[in-house]
Amino acid sequence: MDDDQRPRVLIVDDETFYIDVLVGALNERYNISVAKNGVQALQRVASGKVPDLILLDILMPEISGLEVCRKLKENPSTADIPVIFLTIKSEVDDEVRGFELGAVDYITKPISPPIVRSRVKNHIALAQSKCVLSDQNRVLEERVMRRTDEILKTQDVAIVCLASLAETRDNETGNHIKRTQHYVKLLAEHLKDHPDYCDYLTDETINRLYRSAPLHDIGKVGIPDHILLKPGKLDADEWDEMKRHTTHGYEALVRAEQDIGTTTFLYIAKEITLTHHERWDGSGYPEGLKGKAIPISGRLMALADVYDALINKRVYKDAFSHEIAAEMILRERGAHFDPLVVDAFAALQSEFDEIATRFAD
CATH class of the missing domain: 3.40.50.2300 (Response regulator)
Known part of the structure; x- marks a missing residue:
């Protein structure tokens, strides 16, 4: 030698x-x-x-x-x-x-x-x-990391494709899915150290919330065009049908779960899809959940979704300014929205406005 x-x-x-x-x-x-x-x-x-x-x-x-x-x-x-x-x-x-x-x-x-x-x-x-x-x-660790990254990117592509497919049915929503996922992440990051949220809002959970948020409206693919795109107010039957987009999306994810097995990601995606129209006072849909019975994921998505709907034009309404939309959100503290989520929004108004501008339609 x-x-x-x-x-x-x-x-x-x-x-x-x-x-x-x-x-x-x-x-x-x-x-x-x-x-x-x-x-x-x-x-x-x-x-x-x-x-x-x-x-x-x-x-x-x-x-x-x-x-x-x-x-x-x-x-x-x-x-x-x-x-x-x-x-x-x-x-x-x-x-x-x-x-x-x-x-x-x-x-x-x-x-x-x-x-x-x-x-x-x-x-x-x-x-x-x-x-x-x-x-x-x-x-091996490097290979696992690369493979995991590839899987996550593939999963993200599938999520964006599904969400974009839902968007094609409702072509006035534009960058709605991008904006709302950033709103959700912003709220979650702000609340993660709060005693009522810290056990749930880990960094891993926040990442899953961010990645699954775009799926919240995928159930709209099951809503007929004459209802989804109606320029005027929906009648009672039409409104009942529109509300079913929450269960349509949830059931689609349940079927996927039955085929491939459950994951934490799918669990959060199901929560968001089903509960983002529940209200803190129990007057929401589809199940009329009240207060803390509403999953945290649904509470975050609820405010993000409503804020974005307020500041953007829809077939049934004109866009409100950020200031007016924020005032409307704050008035719904403890009624439509979790009070703590509204408090987080109040502290983050400038960041919400920046996201809205960055991903404007």
Whole structure:
């Protein structure tokens, strides 16, 4: 084996006799470097090639072997170097302390060359195996991350396609799905530290809310054109049919869940689709849920959806200004909307207006 390819062993001992014994035992198979005290050992490690293993005497002047080991293990760049302590049989307490500091083994003095060779060989092989395994794990993690990212992007494409399909049935909504998903995320980020919301609004849940929000109106694909696009007020029967878009969307997601299995994402998407027209006072639809019986996802989506409907033109109404829409939202605190969600909106009005402008039709 080429000298540069041989494993590197650093011998640290203040006694020349033991250094000579160790060098003689290991020189044929390893690249050997020597330090005669702890300070010199740390300098060798810091300035040269990092050794593959260190043979470290415990009792040395200036800095003990235990202190050298502690410093090595505290440094991320040297923490994984196997350290074998050199000790005499009476140093039992030092052995225990050394293992606590991260040493992998002990060799007792007087030194037996065959034992030294065997221990060094085994621990270098073990360290190399750990390194290979670590590299493999890192490669696998990177592959999993790339694959997960691909799956999420594919899922997002499917979501946008479904939501866009619903938009084609109601061509005045434009960027409605983009705006509302940003409103929902904005509200969720603001509320995530509130005691009533912090258990639910984790970073992972907020991401799922953001990604599933575009699906809230997919049930509109099941509403007839003469109702969905009617320029005037709906009669009672037409309004009953329009309200069914919540259950149409929910049932479509339930069927998907039955085919592919349940996921947290689908669970949140079902909640949003079904409950975004529920009202805090219980007068909403389709189930007339009241107060905290309404899922948080539905409460957030309710305000986002109404605000966007107010500030944009529809076949049945002109657009309101942000100021008028905000005033209307604030008046519905505790009636249409969760009071805490309205408070969040009040604190975020300028951000809502900015999102509306950024994604204007």
